[in-house]
Amino acid sequence: MALSATSLKPAIADRRLLVVDGHSLAFRAYFALPVENFTTSDGVATNAVWGFASMLSRVILDEHPTHIAVAFDVKGGTFRNQLLPQYKGTRDAAPEDLLAQLPLIQDMLKALGVTYIEKPGFEGDDVIATLATMGEDAGFDTLVLSGDRDAFQLIDDKITVLYPGHHFKDLKHMTPEAVEAKYKVPPQRYPDLAALRGETADNIPGVPGVGDGFAAKWINQFGSLDAIIEHADEIGGKKGEALRENLDQVRLNRKVNALVRDLDLDTEVHDLVFAGPDLSAVDKLFAQLEFGPRTKQRLLKAFPGGEHTTDEPVEDAEECTIENPTIDAIASRADLDGWISEHLISTVAERTMSIGHPMPIGHAKPAEQAADADVSALDDPLQSVQGFWTLHAEGTLRHGESKPTSLTILAPDHHAAVLAPSLARECHESISGLLATRGGFCAVHGYKEQIHLLRALGITPVHPWFDTQLAGYLVESDYHPDSLDAAVAHFLDVQVQAEDGQSSAQGELLLDDTESQRDAGDLDPNLTARRAACVAALTRRLVPMMVQRHQYELMHTIELPVSEILAGMELRGAAVDRARLIDMRDRFAAEAREAQEQAWDAANKRINLQSPKQLQAVLFDDMKLRGTRKTKSGGYTTDASALQDMAIRNVNNERASMFLVSLLRFRETNKLKQIVQSLLDEVNEHDGRIHTTFEQTVAATGRLSSVAPNLQNIPNRNVAGREIRGAFVPGDGYVSLMSCDYSQVELRIMAHCSGDEALIEAFRSGADFHRYVASLVYGIPMDEITGDQRSHVKAMSYGLAYGLSTYGLAQQLKISPAEADVLKDKYFATFGKVHEYLETLVSQAREKGYTETMFGRRRYFPGLRSTNRRVRDAAERGALNAPIQGTAADIMKLAMIKADRALRDAGVRSRIILQIHDELVLEIAGGEADRVSELVSRAMEDAVRLDVPLDVSTGIGDDWQLAAH
DNA sequence: ATTATTACGTA
DNA sequence: CGTACGTAATAATG
Secondary structure, three states: OOOOOHHHOOOOOOOEEEEEEHHHHHHHHHHHOOHHHOEOOOOOEOHHHHHHHHHHHHHHHHHOOOEEEEEEOOOOOOHHHHHOOOOOHHHHOOOHHHHOHHHHHHHHHHHHOOEEEEOOOOOHHHHHHHHHHHHHHOOOEEEEEOOOHHHHHHOOOOEEEEEEOOOOOOEEEEOHHHHHHHHOOOHHHHHHHHHHHOEHHHOEOOOOOOOHHHHHHHHHHHOOHHHHHHOHHHOOHHHHHHHHHOHHHHHHHHHHHOOOOOOOOOOOHHHHEOOOOOHHHHHHHHHHHOOOHHHHHHHHOOOOOOHHHHOOOOOOOOOOEEOOOEEEOOOOHHHHHHHHHHHHHOOOOOOOOOOOOOOOOOOOOOOOOOOOOOOHHHOOHHHHOOOOEEEEEEEEOOOOOOEEEEEEEEOOOOEEEEEOHHHHHHOHHHHHHHHHHHHHHEEEOOHHHHHHHHHHOOOOOOOOOEEHHHHHHHHOOOOOOOOHHHHHHHHOOOEEEOOOOOEEOOHHHHHOOOHHHHHHOOOOHHHHHHHHHHHHHHHHHHHHHHHHOOOHHHHHHHHHHHHHHHHHHHHHOEEEOHHHHHHHHHHHHHHHHHHHHHHHHHHOOOOOOOOHHHHHHHHHHHOOOOOOOEOOOOOEOOOHHHHHHHHHHOOOOHHHHHHHHHHHHHHHHHHHHHHHHHHHHOEOOOOOEEOOEEEOOOOOOOOOEEEOOOOOOOOOOOHHHHHHHHHEOOOOOOOEEEEEEEOOHHHHHHHHHHOOHHHHHHHHOOOOHHHHHHHHHHOOOHHHOOHHHHHHHHHHHHHHOOOOOHHHHHHHHOOOHHHHHHHHHHHHHHOHHHHHHHHHHHHHHHHHOEEEOOOOOEEEOHHHHOOOHHHHHHHHHHHHHHHHHHHHHHHHHHHHHHHHHHHHHHOOOOEEEEEOOOEEEEEEOOOOHHHHHHHHHHHHHOOOOOOOOOOEEEEEEOOHHHHOO
16 A cells, blocks of 8 residues: 555654553464464464564564553453353353463563553453543543454544554554544444444344444434333334344343453553563563574564664574584593594684784774784684584683683584593693684683683683674674573574484473583583584674674684683782671671661660661651652652752751761661672682673673672772772782772863864863863863862863763752753863764664674664653763773773783783773782883883873772772 | 662773 | 663562
8 A cells, every 4th residue: 555554644742552462463473374384392372472572563563561460361251251141152161272371472572671461350351441531631632552343442532542454464544533433423422332242252132133223224224222222112123123032131231241441450551661672581581482493582672772783684593403412432632633634624714713803994094004913813704604613611600710611613514523621721722722723713702711721621721713602792782692602592593403303493301401401510421412513503603794784803802802801800800808897797786786776776666677667667757857859669759969959958857867877887887798799708718819700791881890709899989988998908929909990081082083172182281181071161270260160170071971861960069950051051061072973873773773892892872763752861971971981991901901911021020900990900929010000001101092182090009908009 | 480670980 | 761781578479
């Protein structure tokens, strides 16, 4: 058809509510799609789930609802069954196959972020009628997706019913006009017509011989069903007679098909806002349902967070079969050497990865000339896909004492050698040699972990050619699979070949060792080899994606070298003064207890101060204090800033301020106690050091993160907390700690990227940066800038990269929004190009679907196209921030690579032990302080050449706190 | 026994 | 109603 119904619609409405009849849609889907085509390997039918998702997705794409709800019937009768025992008799005979899918559909809705509602004693139809009415009252345009014609009575100017036509997929927009055209009666009269005609689908008899036509004729003649009944005697002929005989039935029908529009649903229309799917939950469910990636892409493209795959053509995940490798028996080093020469040396060309001099790439200006950079690693990645081998070690990771359980080498000809740890250790020279000559064609999953396991086997790791974990992260930085299985399920349309030759899409079961096997440490070599085959399959899938998205160089120049450095840092750990930590913990604990007692006294109750719920009861019920902001679950927040506000407002209320102050003190000291305790829990008993794990594929912007414990959030803002840094000390053989950090990297990046002359000059001048900027913004000399002016400008500068709103700025500075607005205007008037740059970031992200750092690292932002304002605004702030935060992260990674290299070239023992985003902490050996300080700050300053200098400040001391500057 | 919510530490 | 993280506790689910 030339004009679709949607193209005639006015611009997307602000508020559109979609109400879905869950059962009716599930029934329609079930009967429209052949079960045979939608069954999992265990024989579970999924046709209704698929059809439901597909239909919902289409409607969302076409109609752009801002709010969605799905209504379901609840088991057990409704008031209608009491009126009419045979009511929906035909439907209760629903096949088992379908009933089993209803919970799956509900799980899916949950994962997709769509609200569903059930109301015992009533039908989904009544819920729908109520929701539609609520929506209408709230000023929404409302759509009702239902295959039940009873819904037609709801239709008016604001409520449209989407009714599936003969083909399940084509939906008719039933507007008042459409109903009138089809049935010759207005929507309000439709139930009258249905009562006369009956409803076979619901097992409701009408007047024999009376169809739509006669029913409509009577209605138009007399006005309504009541009038018809009143004048039943005046209707002649056979049909009049039939009517008179069935008056009771008709009255009953009319009573039953009237929908209840005023149920108490315990929900507000605004609660139904469509926020978007939980992608990891969707993945999990879709894996269970055995929906492949293409299905997922199709079904998800309507959902915020799911559509980005349509921004660029996605290479078809060719239906890949993961072949079971042929496992060759290896009993000795001689066996392995023979196997290697037969299956690897002859098929894999000699090549090593030399990534000693990582190059800034993309549009960044290289810090030094590239003449000596070996980029052979980067030529023709696609060709390498043909003849590569896979190395896959498995085991448990505990830094310092990692326990490998197996090592698999998979050759390009699908022959595999699976070695037990003892044998692998025996063969370490052969394997190291293989890596040394053929590492340039080696694929792994998670190089950093592999390094730990290989080292534990005595094998010397070298940069592999490809890392599927890093690749997955670079290609889709918002998705982090937490296992190899999850990565396979996400990136591949898996078809794992089982032993008996049957193929199955259930990757999970076939890949996982059973728990008993794991416990016994007795792993099935077949499964181990199969997992190696998965790495190979992932490689084949991800290489072209990496090339297409220009992420391949990033992996080689930045991520792989960083993996190696991080592995070293994790292995080393950070030494701590355990006695000092214990002392601190006890002090913080004592102070927390004291604060707790005071709070209890003030409250006259020994409540749990760590329970927001109990706090709310005391603060807002007992003490009748006025709350500030609300939490998303409705209650007033009890966070620190709210407590402070309340303390200020209630200085005269002695009990209240006593309670508030004590509570704040309890929160603070208890938090510190917790942090110290978490550090103590992680001290390695063998070396007394804390070995954190740096996550390299978690933060979507390209930053690292730190877990078990998180050493990137050790307190630094107030004195009490900063003390904890004092417990980090140089270990045996080292004399001090050094801290080197970048000052205002993100602002410098903005200055460089925007080309704003004023901001660039502010950095080049070398003056007190914030004072200098304030002087420009306020147009007064630097020495006349007040403390307030400086701090306001400083907050503004820092807020820039977060997409700070004037409201937020006002709140932070405790000034009025109007004043904040003035500040913002003045700031952007002074630094116009910065403003321009930030807007460009967002608009380019909108066009391309992703943002890019200076070094080409991408992050996709599907939410920019969301019709939900909150989602869209959040995406815009993300798109503003990601390239800036990400570029800073890239720069620090380059600096780490340079610094690490410089330290090793210089032959010093001092080494990097921590990275905290813009800071490096080093452990300094005796007599090396000056040299190392020079080397590291040079490496950091020279990581990349910008139009502004990169300033690094360093400090040294007996502990981390004293190393601050 | 898992999942969500709240709060709070860092850059 | 500021981005990016990780952790711990309570409360709410199964």
